[in-house]
Amino acid sequence: MAIAPTVRSLAPRKRRPYRGFAHTVWWFVLPAAAFYVFAVVYPSVRGSLLAFTDWDGISPNPNWVGLDQFGRILTDPNALTGVRNTLLIAFAVTVIQNVAALLIALALNSRIRTRNILRVVIFAPVVITSIAVGFLWQNLFAPAGGINEALETVGLGFLQQNWLGNPDTAIWSVVIVVFWQFVGYSMVIFLAGLQGIPHEVLEAAAIDGAGPIRRFWSVVRPLLAPAITINVMLSLIGGLKLFDQVFVMTKGGPGGATNTISTLIYSNAFTLGRFGFGAALAVMLTIFVAVASIIQYRLLALQER
């Protein structure tokens, strides 16, 4: 009987410090939150509002034009080409990069002697800046550049192309460069996932008679699902936002054939003085990325279960 009052008196004392701690935490968060609102939220919202104006980057008083700029996106042939190219690049990069990275990771997760060297070599392009990568490949893809010279040297001269000067090959040249630069990044994530799979599970599957393909599909793939989710997500977002490599290698040419939404945002806002239109494209890209990411995340999360 003497214990009960003690317990009652202790209980509130435990809760009070907790509430105080919670309040204290918010005070710690406030400066960072205020800075975030000032540096990210406010400029983003105000920048987005430009999409509803006709500001030319110079005139002191832009006009409010409602949804006109978004309507122009649907009728502007350059914008439509940019949207098509962006989706093509994002899809192609996501598929090619992840399939190749997974195959490379599976190969380098084996006991081959040079696996460490190969891992470094394949990952190396990731640490090079995209601008440098763009200039490097611009030279390699030049009509008298390294790619055509190499093809000539190995007797495949008939495959020589005007890689960046032909609209049909220019867009795929960009895809190749993005793949080359980031396949190592995806590979490392897959390798980390593969190394987290217990050997015992694979051995048990092998003892049960599962061949390599069956082991991959029924054991490795499900256990690798989180790595697949993050890789597909990152490559898709990266593909949708692609700017540096295109800007350096082709500036969106020839004839606008390699423009992406990001290069169009830049050229419209900062070269053509169409800030309103550029902001509308930026808002549209943001929505693209958000929607694609949510759908993809949901689908892959379902698979993970």
Add this chain to the structure above:
Amino acid sequence: MRKVSAVSCAVVVATALGLAGCSAGPQANSGGGEDGDTVLTVSGFAGDPTAEPLIEAFEEENPGVTVEFTALPFPGILTQINTELVSGNASDVVAVFPGNGNPIAVHALAKGDYLADLSGSDWVGNYNDANKAVMGTDGEILMGANAFTIIPAIYNTQALEAVGATPPTTFSEVLALCDTAKSNGKVAYALAGVAGGNYPYVAYALYATLVHGANPDFVAEQASGDASFSDSEWTTVLSKYREMVDAGCFTADATGTSVDVAQGQVAKGEALGIVTVSPVITAIADAAPEGTTFQTAPFPATDDASETFLPVGLGAGYGVNAKSKNIDLAKKFVDFYMSDAGLKIAVELASIYPSAPVEGYTPPESLAGVAEQAQGDQTASFPDQTWPNAVVNQTYLDGLQAFIGGQTTAEDLLAQLDSAYNG
């Protein structure tokens, strides 16, 4: 309609889109330097060999003044200076372009009154009405430009001699030179078809004779709606360009060739010549083997040599930030830049063709072939300087790339240009 503050727009866009990088920009100021000097800030082109000597000479002439120069590379300079002017934190003196066509061209900046009027300066009297029209607007002079840019055909003299040719004076001779070059394993004219290449200038050279030469009032008629790209000699410009492409006059796979490669072809004699802007001669000569010399000639567009016009336009120069707190000193700097002393520094160090008379000046050997005509009446301004908005220029650049590559027709390109012009 609801109005939105342009200043906040500029700040917000620069941050939200994350592309302008204006945070490191200089401040227009009249503050004191370390030693109590008055500080004048100037933003100009990176790699301009005349900037430093000009500033040293200006400081020497103005004791107590320190000039802080910010060198900005092209094309980033276009967005940076534009954003800084709109945001109100640009340098006292800024690099600008004549006419229209880019974000720091004076006609574009005039819409926001971002540049101070320089029409009271003595040097303004050296320029004719056509020049003044692209140096400002509404009777105001908004920039000083100390050099003319010429678009000649630049030839590698030794390469020409090696194939037994001389600079052509008619369009038929141009096509004949193309055949001669090909039969000698060379190309007649180097062409860079990637962004920033010389491909627009071939059309400008043809335009000078075929459009301006045939109708000097074309620009005015187009501005008043009485003429258009589609219904003009621009069709002939593009048909002759196509004729040259089809005749193999240009670098193979030009649409994938960079400007460095194209200039290198002329420097090494793999190409006999190149049609491009005159300041490039210095870079080509620097890349050429020792002993290589270059000559220039007007690029013909008809079979009558006397009809050939030469494209000559004012180059980039300096304007004064209207919000500068040091406006008188800023104007003094531009006056010095445009003075005989400033011009002498420029002609000595940059091999430019001065836009005003300079005592004792003789053009460099490489420009001798066009110097006399550049001073006469048989010249034409660059068409992009009078186009009403930057979209026309971008449409021209993109469309011409596609035209050279065979992805669009002359009719489609000219229709696109009309649409952009009237848009």
